[in-house]
Amino acid sequence: xxxxxxxxxxxxxxxxxxxxxxxxxxxxxxxxxxxxxxxxxxxxxxxxxxxxxxxxxxxxxxxxxxxxxxxxxxxxxxxxxxxxxxxxxxxxxxxxxxxxxxxxxxxxxxxx
Ligand code: AMP
Ligand code: ZN
Numbered sequence: 001x002x003x004x005x006x007x008x009x010x011x012x013x014x015x016x017x018x019x020x021x022x023x024x025x026x027x028x029x030x031x032x033x034x035x036x037x038x039x040x041x042x043x044x045x046x047x048x049x050x051x052x053x054x055x056x057x058x059x060x061x062x063x064x065x066x067x068x069x070x071x072x073x074x075x076x077x078x079x080x081x082x083x084x085x086x087x088x089x090x091x092x093x094x095x096x097x098x099x100x101x102x103x104x105x106x107x108x109x110x111x112x
Contacts, residue, residue, distance in 0.1 A: 006097035010044045020071060024060060027071060035082075036105030037075045041067055047098040050087045068102045077104040 008014040009028065016028035019039055030038040041064050047053060053061060065083075072081040081104035086093040 004046055004095075004097050006042050006095055006099065007046050010042070019075075020067070025063060025067065027067070030101065030103070033103065034101075035103040037072070037077055037081070038101065038103040039071055039075070041071075041100045041102060043098055048096050049093055049098055050085050053098070064100050068100060072102055072104065075105075080104060 005014060009016045010026055016026075018026070018028050020027035020041075024044055025041060026044055027039050027041045030040050043060055043064070045060075047057065068081070068083055081102055084101040084103070085099075086101075
């Protein structure tokens, strides 16, 4: 997707603060963090949102969700963290490439 900023990050055409990468997933720091630690886990493949996922994405989604606590722990979020997936305009999604927010640290995040 030529106009997708997260595809451009995957392709190395835009910079990111990379935290983790494997053949299917990329994780980087959100550019406007909600909390001391704010990571975005994305699939390298362009998937618009959770609403476009099908049973064929089951393994990918499971890998994303299992990566979240591992990276949260590695970033010192020992007392807990929040995960968030905004889906569609009505769900507050601004970047239409599937991503899971993982954030925490500092004061407990209770407002979202
Ligand atoms: P959402 O509302 O779930 O679509 O959130 C998109 C998130 O992407 C926001 O928290 C933005 O701060 C973040 N974001 C947008 N552009 C970049 C970028 N170039 N690098 C890192 N994070 C970004
Ligand atoms: Zn994309």
